[in-house]
Amino acid sequence: MKVLGCFLILFAFGVVADTPNRPFITFKNNLQEIKLYPSAQTNIYSSNIGLDFYLNYKLIAQIDKRKAHNVEPIAASQILAENTHSTTVLVSPEKTHFLSVYKQLKQLNSVVNVQPDFAIVHQYVQTEHTRKNILKAQKVALLHSPQCISSYRPKRIAIIDHGMSLSEPALSTFNVLLEYDADRQQLLSKTEVTRGHGSMVANVIASNLQSHIIEQGVPAAELVTIQQASTLNSAMILAFSVSQKMQVDVINSSWTLPFVSELLANVIRDGLTEGGISYIIVSAGNHAQDACVSNKLSLIKGVTTVGALSVDGTIAPFSNYGRCVDVYAPGVFSKKEQGSNFTIHGTSSAAAWVTGEVSHLLGCGLTNNEIKLNNNY
Template identity: 25%
Template sequence: MDYTGLLHQLIDGMRCPESEQGGRYLIRFAKPQQYEACLVELSRLRNEFTDLGGVRASRLARTLIAPVQSPDMLHRYGDNITIEEDTPITLHSAALHNKPSTAQGVPWGVKHIRAPKVWSVSTGHRVKIGVIDTGADYHHPDLRYSLARGINLLNRSMLPHDDNGHGTHIAGTIAAANSTAGMIGVAPRSVIYPVKAFDHNGSAYVSDIVLGIDWCVRNKVDIINMSFGMKTRSKSLLDVVNRAYHAGIVIVASSGNDGKRRSIDYPARYPQTISVGAIDKNRRIASFSNRGAYVDVYAPGDKIVSSWVQGKHHEMSGTSMATSHVSGAIALLLAKHPGLSPAEIKALVKRATVPLRARKGTTAKSKIRGGEIDALKLMQEGGE
């Protein structure tokens, strides 16, 4: 295979004026040895062409990520590579319910899933959770003992500081540990590894998520929290999710906020993930939450107060918020039973649910599938 020719095509694409550049693509190699050979050539050419600094690589996915001016020209490599256009992916929080708030000790969602009843047995001690999101507020009093260094995929020389708020909110629900003046999360002694893949607007691409999962696998996290999604299927994303799953990592993903009954977003729709829908304080599925057969479990996601940037607290709603409750509950379980596989944990999560309440006007025909997470029941099931 002509690796030099392939890389020169990428250089030509990156040298074009931005207005003439093509889109960004994920170029996946069929065989590991082909990918490794291309990396060797990439390393050699980088000394000669500074343009190649714009090519990113994921070893886990055997993928190069770069602008491609004319994708059709890459088809001459046949089955040796597959190319996929890099597509946007969005956070799963409902903008309507995002407002400043005050901390309240143990938030309603943490109480609701009965996490405090587990703390005498497990607080999630040293369970590593990769939160692929907007980063985290490293100065927040609630998160002072909860954050590891993580990675900033947008600027690798910087810590993954949160310039949006969403990632800090997720981190707070999972692992906040400020019993005096702030709030307590579901698993207060677990460790969050913030993976900043989303910018200050909450925007990211599939390639950012692929690189984020790659980092999580290499750094041996136990759980990946993915509070985001997209409507379209991505082979690259499925491939890297599958590899993380087989590496023994539990992947928890939000179902989406479109109020759909028969469809959820990717990557939550992939069977290797635990897909999460949102409920309100009345134990009913939140109006915005996707639901149905593809949702594995529900958790509190309506009017959730958690940590925010600049040391503050915000109330937010979304399946994003529900997902962080489930990640925390699984951290409690894993601290006590570290040998459980992702498949075993998914089966336990689905078995240890509590039935939901139907919304008014729901007919018997539209029976609610699935139930809500219960941390105490999950721990009891896991100990059997």
């Protein structure tokens, strides 16, 4: 799990002058009206929902697929994702025309919804006065692994993360199909990858897969890695879209999002219902808060949210919790081999463990119904 406050790059745009009580821009998200107000920080806007938004002065629009061409005369655009009925595009107007282009897009009948591209850069801390009662009332859900019913066929996993060097010998168990940077929209070269959080997630997944008996010479899984460090909404949409186009079976993401754009949620739901993705597995978060509040990804129907267990099998004190957590898994992973010596603990580790377990079971021929990993939403 990673804190969203560490947004990496703030471009040198100036704040548009406005009165403190008047919103710079207002947009709809799941019938909720989001109002953004200028702040003292460049490109950072406060909101009526207690979160701060970074804007890059681009727009994301979901458009009727048959009429996507209607956007072209208004401003430069590129496709981020496509589904059966609609196309999600990134629109890049001149900064001085940002608001006027936004208004033009809102008036098009072919536009289902349009929002500014953003990243969340601040969230208010939730109090924990209800934590003990919630934990007492909650039954800890565990993943019980059934036996393989057929010979093993490696499944395809996508990891959406940052810092993913796959040069370690332990990760040679993967057949790597693609290394892509969703922030820069380009393939990653071997010289550009660095070891970081994503590498640790890959290690946990590999360790889980290698703990099962796999046929000699058969890779444990096929792997797609998507570098995504900015948490810009457009880059996250692209990351899930690329994963779907790569026909992955399981997606792992460690981001904890206190606000989720309905445009991103639509792409995620489409991947699960129409795109052939069996599981999208996310970490619950390490804030010791209600996951329904702290990580809005957990509210998306079909997404599997994983909390962390302590060594004694109880819910880890740092783990987010509540009815939005679908399953708990070991939250501590240690590795000591071939010069590698590290320990990680958190819901990222737990989600990676579940990713490996689910990938193995799918590779054994089990269906989602047979795995019985229920989703609470």
